[in-house]
Each structure stands twice: as C-alpha cells, then as structure tokens.
Amino acid sequence: MAKTYDYLFKLLLIGDSGVGKTCLLFRFSEDAFNTTFISTIGIDFKIRTIELDGKKIKLQIWDTAGQERFRTITTAYYRGAMGIMLVYDITNEKSFDNIKNWIRNIEEHASSDVERMILGNKCDMNDKRQVSRERGEKLAIDYGIKFLETSAKSSINVEESFFTLGRDIMTRLNRKMNDNNPPGGGGQVKITESRSKKNNFFRCTLL
Amino acid sequence: MAADTSHKVLFEQYGVFIHANSGDGCIEQDLLVSGSIRLVDKDGEVLVEYRPLEDSVDPSNMLCAGKDSSSVMEWGQSPEDRPHHGLEAQHSYETEWDMVNAVSFKKKTCSNGEGALNHSHERNRWAFTFSVGDLSSVTVKMDGWSYLFFKLKEASVSLPTLHFHQGGSAEFLDSLRRCALLRESPEDERCLLVSTANRALSQSFENLLEDNNFGLVHKLKKDPYVTTLGGFSKVTNYLFDAFRGAEEQQRRRPPEEVADLLGEVIPGLEINQQEESGFEVITRIDLGVRPEVQRGEPLSTEQWAEHQDTEGRILNVPHLKQVIFKGGLCHMLRKDVWKFLLGYFPWDSTLEERKALQRAKTDEYFRMKLQWKSVSEEQERRNSRLRDCKSLIEKDVNRTDRTNRFYEGIDNPGLVLLHDILMTYCMFDFDLGYVQGMSDLLSPLLFVMENEVEAFWCFVSFMDQMHQNFEEQMQGMKTQLVQLGSLLRLLDQKFWNYLESQDSGFLYFCFRWLLIRFKRELSFHDVLRLWEVMWTGLPCQNLHLLVCCSILDSEKQKIMEENYGFNEILKHVNELSMKLDIEEVLRKAEAICLQIKGCKDLPHSVSDILGFNTDEVTAGDPWSEVTAPRKTSPAPSPSPTDRGQGAFANGHGLLRESSQNGCGVSFVS
Numbered sequence: 001m002a003k004t005y006d007y008l009f010k011l012l013l014i015g016d017s018g019v020g021k022t023c024l025l026f027r028f029s030e031d032a033f034n035t036t037f038i039s040t041i042g043i044d045f046k047i048r049t050i051e052l053d054g055k056k057i058k059l060q061i062w063d064t065a066g067q068e069r070f071r072t073i074t075t076a077y078y079r080g081a082m083g084i085m086l087v088y089d090i091t092n093e094k095s096f097d098n099i100k101n102w103i104r105n106i107e108e109h110a111s112s113d114v115e116r117m118i119l120g121n122k123c124d125m126n127d128k129r130q131v132s133r134e135r136g137e138k139l140a141i142d143y144g145i146k147f148l149e150t151s152a153k154s155s156i157n158v159e160e161s162f163f164t165l166g167r168d169i170m171t172r173l174n175r176k177m178n179d180n181n182p183p184g185g186g187g188q189v190k191i192t193e194s195r196s197k198k199n200n201f202f203r204c205t206l207l
Numbered sequence: 208m209a210a211d212t213s214h215k216v217l218f219e220q221y222g223v224f225i226h227a228n229s230g231d232g233c234i235e236q237d238l239l240v241s242g243s244i245r246l247v248d249k250d251g252e253v254l255v256e257y258r259p260l261e262d263s264v265d266p267s268n269m270l271c272a273g274k275d276s277s278s279v280m281e282w283g284q285s286p287e288d289r290p291h292h293g294l295e296a297q298h299s300y301e302t303e304w305d306m307v308n309a310v311s312f313k314k315k316t317c318s319n320g321e322g323a324l325n326h327s328h329e330r331n332r333w334a335f336t337f338s339v340g341d342l343s344s345v346t347v348k349m350d351g352w353s354y355l356f357f358k359l360k361e362a363s364v365s366l367p368t369l370h371f372h373q374g375g376s377a378e379f380l381d382s383l384r385r386c387a388l389l390r391e392s393p394e395d396e397r398c399l400l401v402s403t404a405n406r407a408l409s410q411s412f413e414n415l416l417e418d419n420n421f422g423l424v425h426k427l428k429k430d431p432y433v434t435t436l437g438g439f440s441k442v443t444n445y446l447f448d449a450f451r452g453a454e455e456q457q458r459r460r461p462p463e464e465v466a467d468l469l470g471e472v473i474p475g476l477e478i479n480q481q482e483e484s485g486f487e488v489i490t491r492i493d494l495g496v497r498p499e500v501q502r503g504e505p506l507s508t509e510q511w512a513e514h515q516d517t518e519g520r521i522l523n524v525p526h527l528k529q530v531i532f533k534g535g536l537c538h539m540l541r542k543d544v545w546k547f548l549l550g551y552f553p554w555d556s557t558l559e560e561r562k563a564l565q566r567a568k569t570d571e572y573f574r575m576k577l578q579w580k581s582v583s584e585e586q587e588r589r590n591s592r593l594r595d596c597k598s599l600i601e602k603d604v605n606r607t608d609r610t611n612r613f614y615e616g617i618d619n620p621g622l623v624l625l626h627d628i629l630m631t632y633c634m635f636d637f638d639l640g641y642v643q644g645m646s647d648l649l650s651p652l653l654f655v656m657e658n659e660v661e662a663f664w665c666f667v668s669f670m671d672q673m674h675q676n677f678e679e680q681m682q683g684m685k686t687q688l689v690q691l692g693s694l695l696r697l698l699d700q701k702f703w704n705y706l707e708s709q710d711s712g713f714l715y716f717c718f719r720w721l722l723i724r725f726k727r728e729l730s731f732h733d734v735l736r737l738w739e740v741m742w743t744g745l746p747c748q749n750l751h752l753l754v755c756c757s758i759l760d761s762e763k764q765k766i767m768e769e770n771y772g773f774n775e776i777l778k779h780v781n782e783l784s785m786k787l788d789i790e791e792v793l794r795k796a797e798a799i800c801l802q803i804k805g806c807k808d809l810p811h812s813v814s815d816i817l818g819f820n821t822d823e824v825t826a827g828d829p830w831s832e833v834t835a836p837r838k839t840s841p842a843p844s845p846s847p848t849d850r851g852q853g854a855f856a857n858g859h860g861l862l863r864e865s866s867q868n869g870c871g872v873s874f875v876s
C-alpha cells in the first residue's frame with residue numbers, strides 16, 4: 001500500500017484550560033470553527049498532512065486537558081513529542097503568566113530538544129485584550145522561542161503556526177542527520193538526550 | 208532453520224536497545240544500539256544473549272520511507288501474531304522524537320555462535336552473553352517502554368541496560384521464569400532475584416512461600432495475574448524438576464503427566480501444552496459460556512405507585528431495584544426515583560419526613576450559596592483558590608451540553624443554575640474545589656431535577672461515589688484502571704496480551720469513560736439510562752467496569768484484526784462516542800457479570816472488584832483478603848504457619864485451601 005507521507009511529526013498542544021487549544025486544532029485540521037465548545041477530558045489527537053519542501057509531513061497533533069489536576073495523565077504524552085505549542089489567551093492574564101509553568105513542565109517531562117512555540121490565541125478579541133503583543137513577544141524572546149498571535153475563530157496565523165513549528169522540527173532533523181551522517185560514515189546514530197525524564201504514576205502499577 | 212538439539216532458542220525478541228553514553232563531552236549524547244535478546248538452551252545451560260543488529264541504524268535508510276513505501280510502519284503497529292522470534296526483516300517507524308533517528312532498521316540476522324565474530328568491533332562491543340546461572344537479579348523499570356537491568360553474581364561485571372522499545376520484556380521474563388526462579392526483592396519490588404531451576408529444586412516450599420509473603424497481598428491487589436502467573440511458573444518448575452528426576456539436562460518434560468496432575472488438584476485450569484518448547488503455560492480460567500440475558504421495560508408510573516405505602520414509604524425495594532436495573536425508569540419518574548437511588552432520600556422515609564428533609568437541605572444549600580455570593584470583589588482578589596475555581600467553572604459551564612435545549616443559547620437559566628450549583632459545591636467541598644468533568648456529572652442531574660437545591664444534593668451524593676476520581680492524585684482513576692485490567696485479562700487473555708503488546712495495557716483510552724461515567728460516550732438520554740441502572744448497585748458492584756468490558760468486547764475483534772497500535776486504539780475508542788447502543792452495552796455487561804459469577808475458580812481479586820464475597824472477609828487477618836473460604840473448599844483454614852508446609856500457585860491470584868489432597872497443601876499464587 002502506498003504510503004501517504006514521508007515524515008511523521010508528533011506535536012502537542014498545552015496551556016491553561018479554555019485558552020483555545022482544541023479550537024486551534026480544529027481550525028488547523030478541519031479548517032472550521034465550532035462555536036459549540038466542549039472541554040477536553042483526557043487526551044485526543046488529530047492528523048493533518050502538510051507539505052514542506054516537497055516532503056509530505058504527517059502531523060499528529062495531541063490535544064490535552066488544561067487543568068492542573070490532569071497533568072498526571074497529560075505529561076505522559078509529553079514524551080515523544082517533537083514539537084510543543086504553548087498556548088495562552090490574550091484576554092486572560094493568568095493564562096499568560098502560567099506559560100512559565102508550562103515551560104517548566106516541558107523541561108521536566110519532554111525531550112530536551114523538543115521544538116517549542118508560544119501562541120497568544122483569541123487575538124480577534126482585541127477589546128478584551130489583557131496581554132499586549134509586546135509582552136508576548138518579550139516572553140518568547142526571553143525563552144528563545146518563536147511567537148505568534150493567533151485566532152482560531154478568525155483563522156489568523158493558525159496555518160502559519162503549525163507550518164512554522166513543522167519547519168523548525170524539519171530543520172533540526174536535517175541538522176541532526178547531517179551531523180550524524182558524515183561522508184563515508186556508516187556507524188550508529190547519535191541522539192541528543194534521547195531519553196525522557198518523565199515520571200508516570202499510571203505506569204508504575206505493573207510489575 | 209533446523210533446530211539444533213543441543214542449541215535451542217527458547218525466546219527471541221528484536222527491537223531491544225542499548226542507550227549508551229557515547230562520552231562525547233560537550234552535549235550529552237546517546238548512542239542507540241538496536242539488537243535482539245535471546246534465551247538459548249545450550250547443552251542444558253540456559254544463556255542470555257544480546258546481539259546488536261548488523262547495521263543497527265543504517266543512515267542511508269533513515270527517514271526516507273518514501274524510497275521504500277513498504278518499509279514504514281507506525282511504531283507499535285506490528286502485528287500481534289508476528290512471532291517474537293520472527294526472523295523476517297522487520298522495519299519499524301518510531302513516531303517519537305527520541306527515536307526519530309532510528310526509523311528504519313535494516314536487519315540482517317546474526318547466525319548463532321561464531322558468526323558474530325565477523326561483525327565489526329564497534330558492534331561487537333555491545334554484544335554480551337551470560338549464563339542464567341550467573342544471573343543475580345533483574346530489575347524491571349518502565350519509561351514508556353520497559354527496560355531491564357541485569358546484575359550478575361560477579362559484581363564486577365556490569366551489563367548495559369536493555370530497552371524493549373518494541374515490547375517483549377514481559378514475555379522475556381516469562382521465558383526466564385521457566386528456567387529460573389524469579390522472586391521479588393524485599394527491598395525493591397521492581398527487582399527480581401534470580402535462582403536457577405536446579406537451585407529451585409533444592410529449595411523448600413518455605414522459600415516459595417517466603418517469596419509469596421513479601422508484598423503478596425499488595426502485589427495481588429495491584430496485578431493479580433502477573434503475580435499469579437509468575438507464581439505458578441515457579442510451581443510448574445518445581446513439578447518439572449520433581450518429575451524429571453535423573454533425567455537431567457534434558458528439557459523434554461512429561462507435559463501430559465504434569466497437566467494431569469495440575470488438572471487434578473486445580474480443577475478448571477486449562478493447560479496449554481507446548482510440545483516443542485517443552486513447558487506448559489497455564490493460560491486461563493475456564494469462564495464457561497456467557498449466558499444470554501434480556502433487557503426489560505422501564506419502570507412505569509403505575510409500578511412505582513404500587514411500591515409505596517400510604518405514608519409514602521417505598522416497599523419491596525430489592526424488586527424495584529431489579530426492575531430498574533433491567534429496564535431503567537420512564538422519564539417522568541426520574542425526578543422522583545433518582546433521589547432514592549442516589550441516597551438523598553431514604554427508601555423507608557415517609558412523605559412527611561422527606562418534606563422536612565427537603566426543608567432542612569434547602570436551608571443548608573442557600574446558606575452555602577450565600578457564602579460565595581457574598582464574597583466582595585476585594586475579597587476575591589485576595590482569594591486565588593476561589594478565583595481559580597470560579598474561572599474554571601465559568602469556562603466549563605459555557606461548554607457543557609450546549610446543544611441540549613436546557614443549556615443552549617446565551618441567557619439560558621440552565622447555565623446560571625449549573626454555575627451556581629458548582630460554585631456552591633466548591634463551598635461544600637473546598638478541598639476538592641472544582642475539577643473538570645464535574646460539570647458533565649452535574650448537567651444530567653440538573654436536567655432531570657429541574658431544581659437547583661435537589662440537583663445540588665443529588666450531585667453531592669453522586670460525587671460521593673466519584674470523589675476519588677477527581678482528587679489530587681486521581682487515586683480512583685488509577686485503582687479503576689488496574690481493576691479494569693484485571694477483568695479484561697480474565698475475560699480474554701489474548702486481547703489483553705494484544706493491548707499490552709501495543710503499550711496500551713494501562714488503558715489510558717478508558718480514562719474519559721471512567722472519569723465521567725460515559726457521559727461523553729452516549730447520547731444524553733442514554734446517559735440517564737446508564738446512570739440509573741448503575742445506581743441500583745445491581746447485579747454487582749462496579750458495573751461500570753463491566754460496561755467498559757462490554758464495549759471493548761464488541762471492539763476487540765476490530766482492534767486486533769486491524770492491528771491497531773497505541774494511537775489507533777485511542778482514536779478508535781474516542782471515536783466510539785455517540786455510536787454506542789446503550790441497551791446492547793448493558794445487556795452484554797450483565798451477561799459478563801453472570802458469566803464471571805458462575806465461574807468456580809474465580810480469582811479472589813476479581814470477586815473483590817465485583818463485590819461477590821464481601822461478607823466473607825475476616826477482619827484483622829492480613830491473609831483474609833485472599834483466603835476467604837470458598838464454598839468449594841470447606842476445609843478449615845490452616846494457620847499462617849501451616850502454610851509453610853506446601854504452597855502451590857494456582858495461577859489465578861487466589862489463595863485457597865484444598866481439601867482434596869490430604870497433606871494439607873495450600874494453594875498460594
């Protein structure tokens with residue numbers, strides 16, 4: 001059977017409850033905005049295949065529950081993520097402040113070379129804005145992470161975000177392959193920090 | 208490949224990795240070596256061999272699946288029925304970052320023995336072989352995959368940790384158990400101390416028992432089947448050794464004889480005789496046929512009226528519950544009957560008493576409601592807990608059942624009630640506060656009650672049942688997932704093995720089902736039906752776990768046939784939402800309950816989960832949880848010291864005395 005993609009990237013959406021993670025994902029995967037919102041319980045993912053430099057990239061994007069309480073289950077999915085979208089809501093100061101905590105979470109549970117990106121969502125709601133674009137940019141610069149303001153509702157920068165993250169992963173990958181594939185070499189591949197540092201309550205029940 | 212009689216591969220698993228620090232200096236870098244682990248019987252000596260693949264990772268093959276479309280498979284999708292020792296070329300695609308550089312392995316099978324010498328030094332650096340007799344312990348850890356750390360008796364020799372990226376560690380340990388006695392270290396339950404079979408022969412039964420003494424009850428509760436199967440393998444080893452006698456170094460064992468013996472002392476066991484490998488595996492308990500059951504009609508208003516005396520007490524509650532269990536309630540009755548089912552109203556209360564209760568509860572409700580209503584903005588600014596709760600509740604109320612007419616639109620009063628009840632619940636149980644999912648549990652209650660106070664108190668009762676699911680550590684969720692695992696394993700070992708082989712044995716995909724009791728899986732009205740049936744407490748406790756089993760039983764064929772991996776299983780299960788037929792699901796759940804109930808040799812742990820024998824537990828005796836006398840074994844319970852005389856594992860998480868054999872043998876698993 002013909003394969004429909006060249007690469008598979010696993011992405012993860014994290015951020016406080018209600019910032020619009022599921023809506024961003026829905027906009028990106030279905031190009032639609034559902035006004036009948038529903039909170040995410042547990043975890044789910046959607047797939048969209050995009051094309052970058054003539055290569056078909058299958059993006060497997062995982063959507064998580066935002067509430068602190070669910071981190072025991074959601075952090076289990078950090079491992080293996082190649083890219084993480086950190087989402088806050090520009091109309092909600094707290095969700096912006098929490099980005100720092102989410103970054104700390106990534107550092108604890110995800111692979112250290114995971115590509116990250118910060119999104120300030122709901123930028124269509126300028127009248128209710130609590131977090132200026134400048135503050136978002138500054139935070140991103142402080143962490144050395146790319147940043148975009150998005151609107152899932154008005155379809156602003158959603159495509160751009162996922163394409164940017166995908167491209168960054170691709171770049172890292174190519175760099176790694178070049179590093180690891182010296183001319184004439186045929187040895188084993190070196191992987192930077194490939195082991196994750198996760199802990200998982202749910203997994204320690206066996207054996 | 209023709210089997211060499213003096214060199215027999217007992218087990219083989221590919222996709223076993225060594226993560227070696229390359230010592231590169233600047234950045235911590237890992238060298239990833241892929242290889243295979245084998246258990247080989249070489250002239251009676253059992254060896255563990257690890258060999259790297261010839262080209263562990265061929266960079267020319269990396270991430271270039273497009274060149275060879277057949278070479279890419281998603282991680283964890285390998286066919287279940289592919290033998291672990293399959294020698295055909297196996298390509299795999301790891302979707303995870305840390306494996307991304309190893310997407311496609313070109314594997315050339317190493318021949319046995321000296322062939323390995325032809326490989327490059329670099330690869331051979333990672334190969335190792337040792338005799339099981341030299342093995343001191345195996346430590347098992349989980350990190351998404353399992354990895355094993357071997358410690359030899361010769362302490363100066365250290366071996367690299369083996370990572371079973373493609374599963375197979377449990378099977379490896381099972382195979383190892385057939386040639387050695389593994390027992391849990393008293394200090395570290397992840398550490399299995401190894402004694403070889405020969406040594407096991409010389410060990411007394413006390414040792415076996417001692418093994419079981421350490422954390423047995425604890426282990427049984429956590430994972431009865433792993434525990435018991437492990438335990439059983441020790442007994443089979445013992446029996447093999449006993450039968451083998453002088454016939455040493457020969458792995459041909461008398462399977463029929465052992466099977467007969469085991470079958471005689473442990474009725475109901477099925478013994479799977481694997482002629483070629485020379486040992487037996489106790490596969491499963493014979494559950495018998497699943498009975499056909501019928502669903503009934505919903506309880507009618509006439510029936511309900513007949514069950515009340517003149518003062519309003521409810522009569523013949525068991526019968527009433529039975530009818531409700533079989534067919535649910537007609538919608539008109541829900542508003543009344545749910546209050547009884549949830550325990551808000553006592554069944555034996557009179558109408559007058561209930562009115563008084565409602566008055567008191569109304570006062571209590573509004574007193575608590577006033578508490579958060581009267582918090583000023585200034586106070587709220589200094590109360591982050593309350594602020595956080597409020598913000599979460601507002602967010603969730605706006606996205607709970609908004610397509611239901613009761614909650615649709617912008618200024619629907621249903622939304623205000625939902626909000627106010629949840630806020631008041633925060634004041635009622637401030638330690639718990641608000642956790643996502645609670646709005647899903649409240650919504651149907653409010654819909655049925657159409658009354659703020661009554662919905663609140665019914666919600667309080669429902670939350671009493673569900674509380675642990677939402678607590679900080681989510682202990683309720685963990686317990687239920689483990690219990691569900693036990694049930695699934697009992698019902699269909701093959702399906703369970705499949706789930707485990709796809710790293711899905713933790714049953715994450717049931718998380719949403721259990722957290723909010725199928726609220727998102729069924730249509731709104733089917734949720735009402737399921738919940739009222741569940742609240743009857745019939746036909747056993749934890750019916751919702753059997754509902755999970757019922758749904759999975761209907762899906763397992765597809766999951767296995769389509770060879771779903773971890774991701775696909777989750778996706779498939781998530782997408783069952785709104786496609787389930789509640790009556791069919793309930794019918795099968797009841798049938799499964801009856802099937803399990805009818806099983807004579809039911810593991811005690813399973814009886815505990817379903818509450819089949821709660822009355823038999825003797826308080827104070829640490830063994831009582833697993834030694835409650837059963838109808839089939841009327842022999843008096845020996846004291847704990849007596850157990851030292853003989854211990855057999857029966858393979859089913861069940862400690863059980865046998866009266867059938869006169870020498871006072873206990874069955875310890």
